[in-house]
Amino acid sequence: MDELDREILEILRRDARTPYTEIAKEVGTSEGTIRNRVEGMVESGVIERFTVATRTGNVKAMVEITVDVNVHTGGLTEQMAEWEQVDFVWQVSGDEDIVLVVDTTDTRSLNELIARAREMDDVVSTTTRLILDEWLG
Amino acid sequence: MDELDREILEILRRDARTPYTEIAKEVGTSEGTIRNRVEGMVESGVIERFTVATRTGNVKAMVEITVDVNVHTGGLTEQMAEWEQVDFVWQVSGDEDIVLVVDTTDTRSLNELIARAREMDDVVSTTTRLILDEWLG
C-alpha cells in the first residue's frame, strides 16, 4: 500500500470500470503494472469487491442494534450480512453496537427485516433511521 | 426496473466486473440486452457508480451531525460530499440530520474532518462513531 496503490484506488472508487490502460496513463506507468497492483490488492484483501452504488427508488435505512453485553457479535453480524436487503453490517462504537445499512423495495419489507432482527436472541433493541437522501463522495 | 433489471443489479452488486456475456448466460438472454439494460440503468441514475469496496486498514467512522432547525441542508451536504475522505453523505430521519461515512488514513485526519464540520455555521453538534469492523451484504 504505497502512494501508487492509493492513487489507483482513488480512481477505481470514482469509476471501477476505468480501463487499466487509462489508469496507467493517468498515474504515469504501464497497463501491466496497474494490473499487477490491482490483482495484488484484490489478493491481499485491500480491495474487497467491485460493486455498484445504486439509487433504485427503494427505501434505504440505517438500523441501529443494541445487543446484550458480553455477547460475541461475530456470529450475529455474519448472519445479518447474508440477509437479502443488507448492504453493510458495521460493528461500531457508541451507544448501539451494530449498524445495518439496508436497501429495501418498500417500507413493508423494511419492517420485516427489523422484525427479523428483533427476534434474534441477543438483540436488545433496534432504532431505525430512514436515509432520506444520499450523496457520494 | 423490472425483474430482469433487478437480477442484473444483484449480480453486479456481488461482482461489478462480471462480463455482460456471463450475466447474459446466467439470466438467460443475450449480451446486447444486458448491455442495453446496464446502460439504461446508468443513464436513468439507478446505477450511480461502479466502485470498489476497500479494507485499507484505514479508520472508518460515522459522523452524525445536527444542524440548526430550519436550515436547508442541501448546500451543506453537497459541500461535504466533496471532502476527500467522505464516502457517503446521508440525510436521515431521527435525532441527527446528516450522517457522514468517512474513510481516513488515521485518527488525526478523522479529527481534522470533524473539526472542519464543526466549524460550519449551521452545524450545531457532531457525534462520531468508529466503525470497528465491516461486513458486506
Add this chain to the structure above:
DNA sequence: TTGAACGCTACGAATTTCGTAACTCAACTT
C-alpha cells in the same frame, strides 16, 4: 392493416484484458 416505438438479437470491429517472458534495480550472500 399499417406504421411507429421499443426492446432483443446478431455479428464484425475496436478495445481491453490476459499470459508470459524479459528487463531493472536494490538488497543480500559469498
Add this chain to the structure above:
DNA sequence: AAGTTGAGTTACGAAATTCGTAGCGTTCAA
C-alpha cells in the same frame, strides 16, 4: 567486488470483452 535473488515493471501477441450498428419481432394506436 561480483554474483544471486526477488519484487516490481515493461513489452507484446493471443484471447476475451465491449462497442457500433443493422435487422428482427412484438405491441399499441391510428
